[in-house]
Amino acid sequence: MKSYALNSPEAMSRIVAMMIVTDARIDDREIAVLDREDAYHSLGISREKFMRVARDYCGDLGAEAHVQGETLLMDPDRVDTVIDCVDRGEQCAVVARLLLIVLAADQEQERGELALFEHVCNRWHLTHDQVAGTVQD
Numbered sequence: 001m002k003s004y005a006l007n008s009p010e011a012m013s014r015i016v017a018m019m020i021v022t023d024a025r026i027d028d029r030e031i032a033v034l035d036r037e038d039a040y041h042s043l044g045i046s047r048e049k050f051m052r053v054a055r056d057y058c059g060d061l062g063a064e065a066h067v068q069g070e071t072l073l074m075d076p077d078r079v080d081t082v083i084d085c086v087d088r089g090e091q092c093a094v095v096a097r098l099l100l101i102v103l104a105a106d107q108e109q110e111r112g113e114l115a116l117f118e119h120v121c122n123r124w125h126l127t128h129d130q131v132a133g134t135v136q137d
Helices: 009-021 028-036 039-043 047-068 076-083 089-105 111-123 128-132
Strands: none
Touching: 009 028, 009 039, 009 047, 009 076, 009 089, 009 111, 028 039, 028 089, 039 047, 039 089, 076 111, 089 111, 089 128
């Protein structure tokens, strides 16, 4: 798996990309909401670089499937490795807010998406109220 510097825009972006593909599909509404919310600015990355990080994450999943014969989108070790690349409170809050926005984008919260959001919040010791309080109307 590609590695990024701790708390870097790429590390933050990979967590958002992980949420996007957790339900095994990329929904155009999820990308559209990121565009509308100017998520890339919040992450400190251009849209093009974000898309590259997302493609790289999907490539990592594909490589894992090739080696293992399958891939689990919610593999606990991979998920924790990706999440643990961000550990500063401010960056965690930004990413958690964007995860919540992506989660709501298609109005079809899948179990995997909800489980990932819960896991991220627990790992970073964030309450739902703290995350929801960062969402701008």
